[in-house]
Amino acid sequence: MNVDLRILRYDPERDQAPHWENYQLTVDPMDRVLDLLIKVKAEQDGSLSFRRSCGHGICGSDAMLINNRNRLACRIRVDQLGRKISVAPLPGLPVVKDVVVEMSGFFGKYRSVKPYLINEQPEPERERRQSPEDRARFDDTTKCILCAACTTSCPSFWARPEYVGPAAIVQAHRFIFDSRDEGAAERLEILSDEDGVWRCRTIFNCVEACPRGINITRAILEVSSAIVGRRG
Amino acid sequence: MDYPFDAIVVGAGGAGLWAALELAREGVNTAVLTKLYPTRSHTGTAQGGVCAALGNLEEDHWEWHMFDTVKGGDYLVDQDAAEVLAREAIETVIELEHMGLPFNRTPDGKIDQRKFGGHTSNYGEAAVRRSCFAADRTGHMILQTLYQQCIKHGVRFFDEYQVVDLLFEGGEPAKGGRAAGVVAYRVADGQLHTFRSKAVLLATGGFGRMFRITSNAHSLTGDGVALCYRHGIPLEDMEFFQFHPTGIVGIGILLSEAARGEGGTLLNDKGERFMERYAPKLMELAPRDMVSRAMYQEIRAGRGIGGKDYLYLDVRHLGRKVIEEKLPDITEFARIYEGVEPLTEPVPVQPTAHYAMGGIPTNVSAEVVRDEKNTVVPGLFAAGECACVSVHGANRLGTNSLVDLLVFGRRAGRQMARYAGTVERPGPIADATAPVHAQLEAIRSRESKGESVAKIRHELADVMMDNVGVYRDGRLLTAALAKVRELEERNGAVSIGDCGTVFNTDLLEANEMGYLLDLAEVTVVGALARTESRGAHSREDFPERNDARWLKHTLAYRGPKGPTLKYKPVSITRFEPKPRTY
Numbered sequence: 001m002n003v004d005l006r007i008l009r010y011d012p013e014r015d016q017a018p019h020w021e022n023y024q025l026t027v028d029p030m031d032r033v034l035d036l037l038i039k040v041k042a043e044q045d046g047s048l049s050f051r052r053s054c055g056h057g058i059c060g061s062d063a064m065l066i067n068n069r070n071r072l073a074c075r076i077r078v079d080q081l082g083r084k085i086s087v088a089p090l091p092g093l094p095v096v097k098d099v100v101v102e103m104s105g106f107f108g109k110y111r112s113v114k115p116y117l118i119n120e121q122p123e124p125e126r127e128r129r130q131s132p133e134d135r136a137r138f139d140d141t142t143k144c145i146l147c148a149a150c151t152t153s154c155p156s157f158w159a160r161p162e163y164v165g166p167a168a169i170v171q172a173h174r175f176i177f178d179s180r181d182e183g184a185a186e187r188l189e190i191l192s193d194e195d196g197v198w199r200c201r202t203i204f205n206c207v208e209a210c211p212r213g214i215n216i217t218r219a220i221l222e223v224s225s226a227i228v229g230r231r232g
Numbered sequence: 233m234d235y236p237f238d239a240i241v242v243g244a245g246g247a248g249l250w251a252a253l254e255l256a257r258e259g260v261n262t263a264v265l266t267k268l269y270p271t272r273s274h275t276g277t278a279q280g281g282v283c284a285a286l287g288n289l290e291e292d293h294w295e296w297h298m299f300d301t302v303k304g305g306d307y308l309v310d311q312d313a314a315e316v317l318a319r320e321a322i323e324t325v326i327e328l329e330h331m332g333l334p335f336n337r338t339p340d341g342k343i344d345q346r347k348f349g350g351h352t353s354n355y356g357e358a359a360v361r362r363s364c365f366a367a368d369r370t371g372h373m374i375l376q377t378l379y380q381q382c383i384k385h386g387v388r389f390f391d392e393y394q395v396v397d398l399l400f401e402g403g404e405p406a407k408g409g410r411a412a413g414v415v416a417y418r419v420a421d422g423q424l425h426t427f428r429s430k431a432v433l434l435a436t437g438g439f440g441r442m443f444r445i446t447s448n449a450h451s452l453t454g455d456g457v458a459l460c461y462r463h464g465i466p467l468e469d470m471e472f473f474q475f476h477p478t479g480i481v482g483i484g485i486l487l488s489e490a491a492r493g494e495g496g497t498l499l500n501d502k503g504e505r506f507m508e509r510y511a512p513k514l515m516e517l518a519p520r521d522m523v524s525r526a527m528y529q530e531i532r533a534g535r536g537i538g539g540k541d542y543l544y545l546d547v548r549h550l551g552r553k554v555i556e557e558k559l560p561d562i563t564e565f566a567r568i569y570e571g572v573e574p575l576t577e578p579v580p581v582q583p584t585a586h587y588a589m590g591g592i593p594t595n596v597s598a599e600v601v602r603d604e605k606n607t608v609v610p611g612l613f614a615a616g617e618c619a620c621v622s623v624h625g626a627n628r629l630g631t632n633s634l635v636d637l638l639v640f641g642r643r644a645g646r647q648m649a650r651y652a653g654t655v656e657r658p659g660p661i662a663d664a665t666a667p668v669h670a671q672l673e674a675i676r677s678r679e680s681k682g683e684s685v686a687k688i689r690h691e692l693a694d695v696m697m698d699n700v701g702v703y704r705d706g707r708l709l710t711a712a713l714a715k716v717r718e719l720e721e722r723n724g725a726v727s728i729g730d731c732g733t734v735f736n737t738d739l740l741e742a743n744e745m746g747y748l749l750d751l752a753e754v755t756v757v758g759a760l761a762r763t764e765s766r767g768a769h770s771r772e773d774f775p776e777r778n779d780a781r782w783l784k785h786t787l788a789y790r791g792p793k794g795p796t797l798k799y800k801p802v803s804i805t806r807f808e809p810k811p812r813t814y
Binding site (some may be wrong): 011012013030032041042043045046047049050051052053054055056057058059060061076077096097098100103105107111114115116117119123125126127129130131132134135138139142143144145146175178180181 | 268269271272273274276277326329330331332334335336337338339341342343366367369372373376377380381383384391420449450451485554561564565568571669684685686689728729730732733734735736737738
């Protein structure tokens with residue numbers, strides 16, 4: 001089938017501002033948008049830049065705005081989108097080139113929530129025990145691949161870039177609700193400040209954007225409840 | 233810029249991150265360089281689990297794991313290394329749990345374990361539950377957990393810095409030179425930077441992108457392996473490349489062996505479980521080389537689905553609970569990439585190029601060795617898929633890639649810390665970036681009339697898949713060698729469409745193409761010379777294993793007219809080679 005692919009291009013060495021370029025392609029309906037970008041780069045314009053690695057939704061490199069929704073280019077097929085496809089960088093982050101955005105701020109927020117197990121007890125000889133129920137308690141948030149689709153879909157983040165954002169809260173949740181972790185108090189303290197969880201307006205854009213199907217809004221609400229519970 | 237460090241880790245997958253963690257704990261001034269962001273590394277795509285003889289659900293012993301590894305590798309495994317692998321698998325898995333890795337649990341709270349291909353009890357009696365797992369995203373959890381720990385311990389990362397050259401002091405490695413650092417290309421702005429260091433670890437992963445159908449990430453272009461080769465370090469056992477039986481048709485994305493470990497079956501067009509004819513005891517859980525060959529045999533006999541070049545993986549009988557709790561990701565992959573519902577339909581699969589058994593030769597301390605006598609290159613280390621210890625021999629068992637990168641990544645970090653305490657930091661190297669600068673400028677400044685990198689890439693991937701795949705013979709390999717050399721020639725004249733400095737992936741892909749071509753040539757030359765069939769290297773014109781002549785490792789040195797081959801003996805400590813049946 002033939003598709004009209006529109007890409008928001010920007011090269012800081014050549015362009016004053018981002019602009020749309022159009023590409024006509026003959027593709028298979030089962031092709032993914034990533035296949036289309038690779039095809040454009042191979043056959044029409046080698047200067048097109050985008051990040052990609054695993055190509056099947058695990059590495060999180062190729063999150064971008066596709067037909068006005070944040071998605072992974074390797075996880076969305078042509079037949080799910082139709083003949084007109086538009087591709088632009090993730091909203092709310094500085095653009096480096098074409099659909100490549102600056103990620104250091106995003107990872108900085110991730111680091112700010114102490115995203116690692118905190119447990120100062122002496123380590124046992126064998127594994128720490130954890131019941132299947134306790135393990136299931138935080139299963140959903142272990143799936144996060146840090147692709148930034150959620151955070152950059154969030155109007156609260158767009159309005160206030162200092163907001164820690166859904167991805168960092170998801171990562172904090174993964175530890176706060178892990179029965180082996182002892183750092184909940186520190187993380188809840190971090191997340192209760194003015195750029196923490198209270199910025200969430202339960203708009204659910206993040207849930208819609210998440211390529212891993214994580215119920216992010218629920219995770220944020222659980223973290224807020226834990227803060228309130230602690231204060232109470 | 234010129235950055236002085238005491239240890240440099242190239243690559244931020246499992247091996248690199250664990251090494252960095254060990255170095256940080258020892259207080260060694262360390263930098264990790266990755267051409268991606270760390271969490272994008274390919275370790276994250278490993279699915280099924282990591283084997284360790286914990287014995288949480290049934291009796292198990294590291295000696296059994298060692299035996300399975302040696303037999304699975306068709307006896308080309310160095311047994312001293314396999315012993316280290318199987319013993320230390322246990323403590324590394326326990327340590328990962330202590331770091332916070334969310335393993336699935338048994339009802340009494342221990343790490344859950346499941347069956348995996350080629351892993352058996354009592355030296356081959358029956359499949360054993362040895363693979364420790366976190367649903368079907370074990371690699372994702374390993375990568376996340378190790379990255380988390382590196383953050384906790386303050387490891388310094390240089391994200392999107394692609395290493396493009398290795399530096400040595402006192403001459404090239406063959407002349408006794410020692411590692412002195414690396415040159416890295418900063419992807420964001422095209423600047424070259426020098427990182428001087430006492431110790432350098434290469435943990436750059438595999439190079440499956442030389443094949444058309446592959447489970448490997450686009451970034452797996454063998455950078456570290458090719459750079460070693462270009463600096464005169466031989467490459468070991470490169471002719472052994474694993475094809476995983478269950479890739480998604482046409483594109484090769486992996487559907488984990490865990491599907492079969494949980495009880496999934498393989499079916500041909502007649503609905504037969506054809507593996508009973510090839511491996512009556514282990515059936516679908518035979519090692520991957522055997523299952524992939526069986527699939528090719530079925531396809532050739534016209535029993536592919538609808539007579540085509542694929543078969544079915546069937547998990548329907550496992551039920552919704554098992555599928556959703558233990559195989560959620562691969563179920564999604566089948567839905568998205570094939571439009572198939574695994575709960576109610578069998579899933580079309582075909583073998584996919586998956587894992588390089590060969591690579592940079594190392595000893596069990598992850599030190600790179602440069603000849604048949606295992607002479608160490610001071611300060612240079614390698615671990616993970618890019619290295620060849622050799623614990624996988626001629627065919628790797630499922631999950632042993634993760635075991636390998638954990639065990640030897642950890643060992644690399646510890647040995648680097650010891651080494652860094654004994655030597656002075658190399659001084660500044662004059663014109664360190666000049667050779668690679670010239671190489672990149674030559675690509676950038678070519679006129680825009682040449683062929684595209686993509687064309688070379690497609691032709692290479694086709695010939696490697698069709699001629700150097702699951703089955704090989706002298707005629708196919710000879711043709712492949714001529715084609716690879718033709719492509720090398722043509723690659724010298726490709727032109728790119730991006731002459732800028734900002735995030736110029738066109739330039740980087742052209743550079744990576746050179747790496748893949750080097751490694752493809754070595755693979756083909758090694759395969760052509762090895763006139764036997766062993767593990768994943770299956771020659772139809774030499775169908776038998778020949779221990780008298782070929783129970784030895786290949787070492788391919790770069791020469792003016794292509795690779796020169798030498799050989800070194802296999803370390804055999806406990807298990808004498810026997811015929812390999814399952």
